[in-house]
Amino acid sequence: MSKEPVFESILEHDGAGFTYFRRHASSLDLRLLAMVFGSLAAFSVVIAAGFAMAGAWLIIPFAGVEIAALGTAACMILRRAGDFERLAFSGDRILIEVRERGLARQFEFHRSWARLVTGETGSVALRSHGRTVEIGRYCCAEGRRALALELRGRLDGRRV
Amino acid sequence: MSAVHAPTHDHGHDDHHAHKPSGIMRWVASTNHKDIGTMYLWFSFAMFLVGGVMALIIRSELFQPGLQIVKPEFFNSMTTYHGLIMVFGAIMPAFVGFANWLIPMQIGAPDMAFPRMNNLSFWLLPPAALLLIAAQFAPGGGAGVGWTLYAPLSTQAGPAMDLTIFAIHILGMSSIMGSINIITTILNMRAPGMGLMKMPLFCWTWLITAYLLVAVMPVLAGAVTMTLTDRHFGTHFFNAAGGGDPVLYQHIFWFFGHPEVYIIAIPAFGVVSQVIPAFSRKPLFGYASMVYATASIAILSFMVWAHHMYTAGMPVEAQLYFMYATVLIAIPTGVKVFNWVATMWKGSLTFETPMLFALGFLFLFTLGGFTGLVLSIVPVDIQLHDTYYVVAHFHYVMVAGALFSAFAGIYFWLPKWTGRMYNETLGKWHFWLSLVFFNVTFFVQHFLGLAGMPRRIPDYSLQFAEFNMISSIGAFGFGLSQLLFLYIVIKCITSGEKAADRQWEGADSLEWTHLPSPAPWHSFETPPVVK
Structure with a gap:
């Protein structure tokens, strides 16, 4: 086992420019989730139905509530599983793509107008023309600091 | 085992978390898995003392x-309440405490899902x-119905029964939420490379336990709700006079029970499967078979x-079916016991307190399992x-099995x-x-039972007389020994010697190999890569 080097995993440089890509950490295997949820739901229904046939029907609503709760939790992690953020410098353009809870949004800023905003809690955002986009949410604090440093250099024109 | 002074890990990225919340709100509003795990463990110990006094x-x-x-009366x-408090208030929360502390650290996740x-x-x-x-303190006193809450006693008991039913509902909700959290954490938050069959066995055992909990909790909730409606809303689920069936309650209860x-x-089992390999300095024998045996059980x-x-x-x-099915459980359980023993075979064994409790578990749980086999035989059970x-x-099963294993885990991860x-010397005293x-x-x-003494009689x-006197002396000795445990833990927290990052050289899960001691308030914000 080895520790992942923080910086290398966050900043990707290619010959033409700079791209930052990070996605929500997820080990979700859809088939496994479906298997766990499906088998649990089916099993709960069989148990509740069996007891209902013996006259103890009040188990059914509890089984229903529980399956619903587990299903909701599964949906929530599914929605988050594909979340990512991508930031790319292309000449003077900054392209940002964010997918959060299943909703994808795209932003395009001009490098001359974009400003870096760092919060007291260590958050990192780019702001331009009244629009603010937070990035680095899937990084640790050290990673966000590195990202902020890199972006500051590129916005100031010290790095191209 | 000698302490190993592993190099201090670089945790500069945790610096911003040095200013963790303080005061009571740190605990009341905590979403940190380690803090919540700590609260679970202290709560379970408090309940262990209450149930112990009972x-x-x-x-x-x-x-x-x-x-x-x-x-x-x-x-x-x-x-009744000794059983309920020990099962639902002490042992279950203790292992949920372990789950909270350990699962995120062992799978390389920053927290629970x-x-x-x-x-x-x-x-x-x-x-x-x-x-x-x-x-x-309810009118008429506590419900004297046994922890199984059998009807018709439970349908006729005083107001204490309603409080008990409400408490069980709340405990059930807590268990369900905990289980959903554990399932989603393990499925969704494993570090890159941490395949299911690479997880420490403790995580596997909790994944299977959470599955069991989700499956059976509605059954218990339904059982106590039907008891409640029989008591107050005129239903007759378990009331024979109204066409109900008290034996149906027994089927429902034991389907959960x-x-x-x-x-x-x-x-x-999961805790012991971490401790024995660490002190045998060998990998767990038959990892895959342990997973399958646990699932089979x-x-x-x-x-x-x-x-x-x-x-x-x-x-x-039906008696024959249930007898044979029960005996069948001895096979996967035997696989586990065999694997624990095989792990120790030709290992470089040392006997620190966690290992002593794990061995105590192994020996006494096997005895408890064996008497379970005796009780599974229909003609014998009818007598006993x-x-x-x-x-x-x-x-x-419960004390020498679950409690000894919990002690093993606490000494291991403390x-x-x-x-x-x-203090190792005091720990060993606690064990013996x-x-x-x-x-x-x-x-x-055992002798009292074989001689025919019924349970639940004052x-x-x-x-x-003689065996009861011996048993009572033993109970007071056992109870007082647990105060020594409290002293050991408090002394460790307040004035124990500094522990190494990898205190046990045979321990190889992520919390030992990748995190310092004490584990930082936030860990694995950047997931480790498991190879």
Whole structure:
């Protein structure tokens, strides 16, 4: 086992420019989730139905509530599983793509107008023309600091 | 085992978390898995003391034949709430505490999947515990119905029964939320490379336990709700006079109750499966077979419930089925015991306190399993049903099984949790005192049961006097030994020697290899890569 080097995993440089890509950490295997949820739901229904046939029907609503709760939790992690953020410098353009809870949004800023905003809690955002986009949410604090440093250099024109 | 001074890990990225919240709100509003795990463990110890005091009241009354100390109604109430508090308030939360502390660290996750829900699942416990304790002060006293809450006793008991039902509902909600959190955390938050079959066995055992909990909790919730509606809303689920069936309650309860035994035992297997390899300095023997054996035990646990009710009346074919199905559980359990022993075989063994408790678990749990096999035989069970043999059997499973394993786990991970080392000499004293007094308390109860002493009675025939006296002395010794445990833990936290990052050289899961001691408040914000 080895520790992942923080910086290398966050900043990707290619010959033409700079791209930052990070996605929500997820080990979700859809088939496994479906298997766990499906088998649990089916099993709960069989148990509740069996007891209902013996006259103890009040188990059914509890089984229903529980399956619903587990299903909701599964949906929530599914929605988050594909979340990512991508930031790319292309000449003077900054392209940002964010997918959060299943909703994808795209932003395009001009490098001359974009400003870096760092919060007291260590958050990192780019702001331009009244629009603010937070990035680095899937990084640790050290990673966000590195990202902020890199972006500051590129916005100031010290790095191209 | 000698302490290994591993190089201090670089955790500069955790610097911003050095200013963690302080004061009471750190605990009330905590969404941190380590804080919540700590609260679970302290809560379970408090409940262990409350349930223990109840046990000592029971054993005080049984010290001599005749009624000396408490009234029979109060005695019955003590047997009821001792069971409920120990099962739902002490042992289950203790292992949820372990799960909270360890699962994220062992799979390389920064926290649980739903941290706010995690907070809620813990904070549901204290009100439920208060309800169980408050039931003692309800008009008519606590419900003397046994922890199984059998109808028609439960449908006729006083207002304490309503408080108890409410408490069970709350505890059930807490368990369900905890289980959903554990399932989603393990499925979704494993570090890159941490495949399911690479997870430490403790995580596997909790994944299977959470599955069991989700499957059986609605059954318990339904059972106590039907008891409630029978009591207050004119239904007749369990009232024979109204066309209901009290035996139906027994089927429902034990359909929950037998898996519940494994809900307690399986995480204990997980803890022991971490401790034994560490002190044998060998990998766990037969990892895959351990996973499959655990899953087999969980599946079989749904098929054997009626072995608790052979005397309630059932066709001989059903008795035969439940007997054979129960005996079948010995196979996967045997696989596990074999694997633990094989792990130690030719290992470089040392016997620090965690290993001693793990070995105590192995020896005594096997004995408890063996008496379980004896009880699974229908003609034998018909003789021994509701005798002290059954009491001895399940205390060997619950105390020597689950509790000893919990002690093993606490001593094993205390250096990681606190950053300090406990006093090894006192730890060993704790083990030997617990082992001796446990057997003094419960081994003689086998003889009482074989001689025909029924359980749940405050008075008994003179022929049982000596063994009861021995058992009561053992119980007080066992209870006092646990105060030594409290002292050891407090002394460790306040003035223990600094622990190494990898205190046990044979421990190889992520919390030992990748994190310093004590584990930082936030860990694995950047997931480790497991190869």
